[in-house]
Amino acid sequence: YADREGIRVGDRFKNFRTRLNLESKVTNFLTIGLTSQFATKDKGAQAADVTQRTNNSPYTPNDIDDPDSPYRMYPSGDNNGKNPFFDNMYRDKREIEHTLNANIYAIVKLPFGIEYQMNYTPKYKWYEFMKHESAEHPEWAGKGGYAERRNSKSFNWLLDNIIRWKHQFNGGHNFEVTLLANAEKGQYWDTYVGAQNFSPSDLLGYHNMGAGTVLSFLKDEGRNQDTYRTGDALMGRLYYSYKDKYMVTASVRRDGYSAFGMMNPRATFPAVALGWVFTSEKFMESASDWLNYGKLRFSWGQNGNRDIGQYEALAWLKSSLSPFIDQNGNIYVTSQVYVDHMGNTALKWERTGSYNIGLDFSLFNDRLRGSMETYMSETNDLLVKRSLPNITGFSDVKANLGALTNRGFELSLNGDVMSRKDFNWNSTFNIAYNSSDVKYLGIDGTGEKIKRLTLDGANSRVGSVSVQNILGHPYGELVGYEYKRTSDGQVIFENGLPVHSDEVQVLGNGVYKVTGGWRNEFTYKNITLSFLIDFKAGAKMFSGTNLSLYSNGLHKNTLQGRGADGKGTMVGNGVMSDGKGGYVKNTVAVSAQDYWQAITSQNIAEEFVYNASFIKLRELSVGYTLPQAWLNKQTLIKGVTLSLVGRNLWTILKHTDNIDPESAYNNGNAQGLELNGYPATRNVGFNVNVKF
Numbered sequence: 001y002a003d004r005e006g007i008r009v010g011d012r013f014k015n016f017r018t019r020l021n022l023e024s025k026v027t028n029f030l031t032i033g034l035t036s037q038f039a040t041k042d043k044g045a046q047a048a049d050v051t052q053r054t055n056n057s058p059y060t061p062n063d064i065d066d067p068d069s070p071y072r073m074y075p076s077g078d079n080n081g082k083n084p085f086f087d088n089m090y091r092d093k094r095e096i097e098h099t100l101n102a103n104i105y106a107i108v109k110l111p112f113g114i115e116y117q118m119n120y121t122p123k124y125k126w127y128e129f130m131k132h133e134s135a136e137h138p139e140w141a142g143k144g145g146y147a148e149r150r151n152s153k154s155f156n157w158l159l160d161n162i163i164r165w166k167h168q169f170n171g172g173h174n175f176e177v178t179l180l181a182n183a184e185k186g187q188y189w190d191t192y193v194g195a196q197n198f199s200p201s202d203l204l205g206y207h208n209m210g211a212g213t214v215l216s217f218l219k220d221e222g223r224n225q226d227t228y229r230t231g232d233a234l235m236g237r238l239y240y241s242y243k244d245k246y247m248v249t250a251s252v253r254r255d256g257y258s259a260f261g262m263m264n265p266r267a268t269f270p271a272v273a274l275g276w277v278f279t280s281e282k283f284m285e286s287a288s289d290w291l292n293y294g295k296l297r298f299s300w301g302q303n304g305n306r307d308i309g310q311y312e313a314l315a316w317l318k319s320s321l322s323p324f325i326d327q328n329g330n331i332y333v334t335s336q337v338y339v340d341h342m343g344n345t346a347l348k349w350e351r352t353g354s355y356n357i358g359l360d361f362s363l364f365n366d367r368l369r370g371s372m373e374t375y376m377s378e379t380n381d382l383l384v385k386r387s388l389p390n391i392t393g394f395s396d397v398k399a400n401l402g403a404l405t406n407r408g409f410e411l412s413l414n415g416d417v418m419s420r421k422d423f424n425w426n427s428t429f430n431i432a433y434n435s436s437d438v439k440y441l442g443i444d445g446t447g448e449k450i451k452r453l454t455l456d457g458a459n460s461r462v463g464s465v466s467v468q469n470i471l472g473h474p475y476g477e478l479v480g481y482e483y484k485r486t487s488d489g490q491v492i493f494e495n496g497l498p499v500h501s502d503e504v505q506v507l508g509n510g511v512y513k514v515t516g517g518w519r520n521e522f523t524y525k526n527i528t529l530s531f532l533i534d535f536k537a538g539a540k541m542f543s544g545t546n547l548s549l550y551s552n553g554l555h556k557n558t559l560q561g562r563g564a565d566g567k568g569t570m571v572g573n574g575v576m577s578d579g580k581g582g583y584v585k586n587t588v589a590v591s592a593q594d595y596w597q598a599i600t601s602q603n604i605a606e607e608f609v610y611n612a613s614f615i616k617l618r619e620l621s622v623g624y625t626l627p628q629a630w631l632n633k634q635t636l637i638k639g640v641t642l643s644l645v646g647r648n649l650w651t652i653l654k655h656t657d658n659i660d661p662e663s664a665y666n667n668g669n670a671q672g673l674e675l676n677g678y679p680a681t682r683n684v685g686f687n688v689n690v691k692f
Contacts, residue, residue: 001015001016001017002014002015002016003024003040005090006045006047007275007678007679007681008047008048008050008678009047009048009084009284009435010045010046010047010048010085011045011047011048012045013041013042013043013045014042015039015040015042016039016040016656017037017038017039017040017041017644018037018038019035019036019037019038020034020035020036020037021033021034021035021036022034028109028168029108029110030106030107030109030276031106031107032105032106032107032145033104033105034102034103034104034105034145035102035103036101036102036103037099037100037101037102037195038098038099038100038571039098039099039541040097040098041096041097041098041099042095042096042400042519043095043097044093044094044095044096044146046088046091046093048085048088049082049084049085049087049088050084050676050678051079051676052082052083052084053084053676053677054083054545054548054549054552054554055080055081055548055552055554056075056076056081056083056084056554057076057081057084057554057689060075060076060081061075062075062083062085063075063083064083064085064086064089064599065216067174067692072086072596073086073138077112079137080552081236081552084127086619087137090133090134090136090137090140091132091133091134092102092130092131092132092134092205092206092389093130093132094128094129094130094131094206095123095128095129095130096127096128096255097126097127097464098124098125098126098452099123099124099125099126100122100123100124100125101121101122101123101124102122102123102479103121104120104121104122105117105118105119105120106118109172111424113165113166113167113408114163114164114165115163115164115165115166116161116162116163116164117159117161117162117164118160118162119158119159119162119535120157120158120159121157121158121159121160121444122155122156122157123149123154123155123156123157124153124154124155124257125153125154125155126150126152126153127150127151127153128149128150128151128152129148129149129150129151130147130148130149130150130203130206131147131148131206132145132146132147132205132206133145133146133147133294135198135201135202135203137191139290142227142620143196143197144196144197144198144199144202144213144226144250145196145197145198145201145205145212146194146195146196146202147194147195147198147202147204147205147206147212148192148193148194148195148206149192149193149206149209149592150190150191150193150223151191151192152188152189152190152191153188153189153190154186154188154189154211154661155186155187156185156186156187157184157185157186158182158183158184158578159182159183159184160178160180161180161181161182162178163177163178163179164176164177164178164179170685171244171484172243172244173240173241173242174239174240174241174242175238175239175240176237176238176239176240177236177237177238177239178235178236178237178239179235179236179237180233180234180236180253181233181234182232182233182234182532183230183231183232184230184231184232185228185229185230185231186227186228186229186230186310187226187227187228187229187399188225188226188227188228189226190223190224190225190226190347191207191224192217192218192223192224193215193216193217194215194216194217194218195209195213195214195215195216196212196213196214197212197213197214197332198211198212199211199213207215209231210427214234218557227310227311228258228310229256229257229258229310230257230258230492231255231256231258231306232255232256233253233254233255233256234253234254235251235252235253236251236252236253237248237249237250237251237253238251241275242302242392242685243276243280244277244280245276245280245281246276246277247273247274247275247276248271248272248273248274248275249271249272249273249274250272250273250274251269251270251271251273251301252268252269252270252271253268253269254266254267254268254269254350255267255269255304255306257305257311257349258310259308259311259313259350260306260308260313260347260348260349261313261343261344261345261347262313262345263345263346263348264346264347264349266350267304267348267349267351269301269302269303269304269688270301270302271299271300271301271302271303272299272300272301273297273298273299273300274297274298274299275296275297275298276295276296276380277293277294277295277324278295279291279292279295280294286376288536290363290364291361291362291363292362292363292364292365292366293361293362293366293592294359294360294361294362295359295360295361296359297324297356297357297358297359297373298355298356298357298358299354299355299356299362300353300354300355300356301353301354302351302352302353302354303351303352304349304350304351304352305349305350305351305352305379305383306349306350307383308347308383308398309398312347312398313343313344313345313347313398314341314343315339315341315342315343316339316340316343317337317338317339317340318337318338318339318340319335319336319337319338320335320336320338321333321334321335321336321667322334322335322336325614327651332598334374339393340395341394342388342392342396342397343397344397344398344399346400347383347399348381348399348400349381350379350380350381350382350383350400350686351379351380351381352377352378352379353377353378354375354376354377354378355375355376355377355504356373356374356375357373357374357375358371358372358373358374359371359372359373363514367415367416367419368413368414368415368416368417369413369414369415370411370412370413370414371410371411371412372409372410372411372412373409373410374407374408374409374410375406375407375410376405376406376407377405377406377407378403378404378405378406378439379403379404379405379406381400381401381402382400382401382402382403382404383399383400383624384398384400384401384402384453384456384469385397385399385456386398386399386401386442386453387397387453389445399442401440401441401442401450401453402438402439402440402441402442402450402453402469403437403438403439403440404437404438404439404469404475405436405437405439406434406435406436406437406475407434407436408432408434408435409432409433410430410431410432410433411429411430411431411432412428412429412430413428413429414426414427414428414429415427415428422524422525423523423524424521424523424524425520425521425523426524427429427518427519427520427521428517428518428520429451429514429516429517429518429519430431430516430517430575431514431516432514432515432516433514434474434513435474436468436474436511437472437473437474438469438471438473438474438475439471440471441453441469441471449469449471450471451470451689452468452469452470452471452479453468454466454467454468455467455468455469455476455669455670456669457668457669457670458670458673459668460480460544460605460675461541461544461675462544462547462548462675463470463480463542463544463547463600463603463605463608464480464481464504464603464605465478465479465480465507465517465605465673466478466479466480467479467510467669467670467671467673468673470506473506474509474511474521475511476509476510476669476671476672477504477506477507477508477510477513478507478508478509478510478542478609478672478673479504479505479506479507479606480504480505480507480542480603480605480606481501481504481505481602481603481605482497482500482501482502482505482507482604482605482606483498483500483501483604483606484498484499484500484502484608485502486575486583490574490583491573491574492574492575492577492583493572493574493575493576493586493588494576494577495588495590495649496571496572496586496588496589496590496594496595497572497590497594497595497598497602498572498595498598498599498602498604499598499602500602500603500604505606506604507542507609508540508609508672509537509538509539509540509672510539510540510541510612510664510670510671510672510673511539511540511671511672512536512537512538512539512612513533513537513538513539514536514537514538515534515535515536515537516534516535516536516540517532517533517534517535517618517676518532518533518534519531519532519533526624526625526626526627527622527623527624528619528621528622528623528624528625528643529620529621529622530619530621530629531617531619531620532617532618532619532620533615533616533617533652534615534616534618534620535613535614535615535616536611536612536613536614536661539612539613539671539672540609540610540611540612540672541609541611541612541656541659541661541664541672541673541674542605542608542609542672542673542674543608543609543610543611543656543659543674543676544608544673544674544675544676545658545659545674545675545676545677546608546658546659547600547605547607547608548600548675548676549627550596550597550599550600550607550608551596551597551600551601553593553596553597556597557596558592560592561592561595562593563592564575567591568590568591569589569590569591570589570591570592570593570595571586571587571588571589571590572586572590572595573586574586576588576600596647602633610655610659610661611654611655612656612658612661612672613653613654613655613661614651614653614654614655614661614662615649615651615652615653616650616651616652616655616680617648617649617650617651617652618647618648619645619646619647619649619660620645620646620649621643621644621645621646622643622644623641623642623643623644624641624642624643625639625641625642626640626641626642627637631675635692636692637690637691638644638691638692639689639690639691640688640689640690640691641687641688641689642685642688642689643686643687643689644685644686645682645684645685645686645687646682646683646684646685647681647682647683647684648680648681648682648683649682659674659677660677660678660679660681663677663678663679664677665677
């Protein structure tokens with residue numbers, strides 16, 4: 001059971017989980033078992049509206065408990081910034097989620113070393129959401145109260161049938177064969193209703209939806225919809241090794257998914273891998289005093305991506321009521337059916353093929369261990385939304401467009417730095433580098449190559465910045481307006497105010513190129529101290545939070561030029577037109593408010609793009625294991641360890657003084673975009689581990 005307060009006032013998370021694992025050996029050839037987990041999450045807490053931090057000065061009063069105060073709802077006296085606690089006083093919310101995950105399995109041992117395993121994995125989810133916004137709220141009174149109820153249920157299952165055969169022949173020949181037949185199904189049911197203009201009152205809120213005189217049954221965002229999807233797979237894998245020195249693995253998998261077009265519901269993905277333990281060769285015996293183990297690896301394989309909406313390949317039909325006027329002027333209301341979404345019967349799997357070469361090694365009597373590898377992958381038939389001309393009647397269609405390559409290198413090291421009688425020091429370091437290149441984005445309606453595509457869900461909520469794939473550029477470029485400049489880089493001012501560039505420009509890339517971590521563990525007798533430092537580098541971030549702060553004069557930079565009385569002026573550092581086609585130094589003074597707000601009204605995103613690199617102390621732990629002599633007087637408890645653990649304790653380096661560099665919208669297409677992001681939670685915990 002967990003009951004945790006969040007970092008926002010009013011935020012709270014409650015969770016109850018229980019787990020049951022069972023296994024029974026019915027006979028010497030049959031084993032059956034169950035692993036299961038049930039969880040209930042209470043997400044009904046109502047957190048303060050932290051987006052108001054960009055609209056309110058820290059010095060505005062909080063009169064939320066004074067019903068007679070004129071600043072109770074709007075602390076600054078205008079409707080630009082609302083009290084972040086005000087709305088929740090008039091809102092009631094219930095949000096509960098129940099999940100049940102299980103895996104039921106049976107293992108049958110057959111003659112000749114053959115083993116059959118069946119896995120049945122059902123997943124149930126029940127969700128209920130209820131919300132009421134009271135008519136007593138000054139801004140909501142016109143609705144006469146508003147309430148909504150939503151109940152949904154999903155049931156997904158996977159069925160795996162696996163056959164394994166393993167045999168060792170004389171002479172060191174080892175064979176392993178694995179065969180898989182898989183099927184899956186997913187269903188979702190949703191019911192939603194909204195109501196407003198309650199009569200005689202909305203006192204009972206969502207407990208009396210029938211009192212609402214205006215009902216709504218929305219069908220967007222998955223509401224009031226039932227969905228259905230299926231999938232299947234066949235896979236075969238063969239592994240061979242000779243004296244654990246030479247290894248070959250070959251596999252082929254064929255996957256099917258109902259979301260793809262009728263022409264291409266299935267795809268085949270082969271793979272092969274080779275391994276050579278070269279330290280087992282006689283010619284390496286001379287190096288055995290320092291090289292204990294060495295293995296070369298090579299692999300090539302393909303895999304697929306099916307991350308699309310389950311009905312993207314189909315045309316969607318919608319119905320609506322529309323007025324119709326006949327030749328006599330009579331008005332009728334008639335129902336019409338129309339296509340709201342263009343289908344694509346040729347939609348197919350996105351496919352990635354990759355090559356990997358690696359080296360595993362162990363040196364100096366196994367004191368230093370590690371691996372290094374380099375890879376190159378190419379993704380074809382990217383699943384993207386393709387923009388369409390208006391004449392088609394549709395804005396876009398899901399399609400397979402483009403090719404993307406990734407190249408990278410990974411290094412991992414683990415070593416026993418020091419080993420004494422009572423003291424040990426172990427250290428682990430890893431680092432990875434990746435670069436990408438957009439090779440192809442398809443052909444447009446004129447037969448020309450498409451130069452750029454905006455990624456799905458990758459437009460900033462403020463500032464007109466988008467994340468795009470641009471031909472010849474890395475994946476995930478941040479695109480927006482810069483300052484308008486002369487050919488030698490000086491900022492151009494018009495009437496004393498900065499203006500944006502004529503065209504949008506690449507402002508940076510939101511995807512980290514370098515990631516890594518360094519972990520150390522020190523043990524002295526029964527005391528253990530460990531810490532983990534991780535880092536990321538090579539990415540940019542656009543901060544919508546800082547843009548909003550500039551717009552409202554709440555960022556510290558906007559203090560420049562304001563003056564003691566708030567009526568100061570500024571002369572921007574740059575040039576202005578001389579009226580003759582040239583430029584002279586800017587001398588026009590404008591108010592500080594006009595200057596800083598011009599940057600945001602012009603959507604000059606360059607001002608709000610930052611280096612997103614960071615180094616963090618991710619975890620620090622101190623532990624103590626009770627001496628075994630203390631426990632020898634009893635037989636129930638085998639060991640006890642006490643530990644103090646802190647996480648996200650210190651940001652050692654960052655370049656965004658008031659923004660967490662990890663607070664982007666998400667780790668998908670919107671990498672590099674931030675708005676009102678929450679910082680990572682710093683927490684300290686005390687753990688007790690008892691072994692019986």
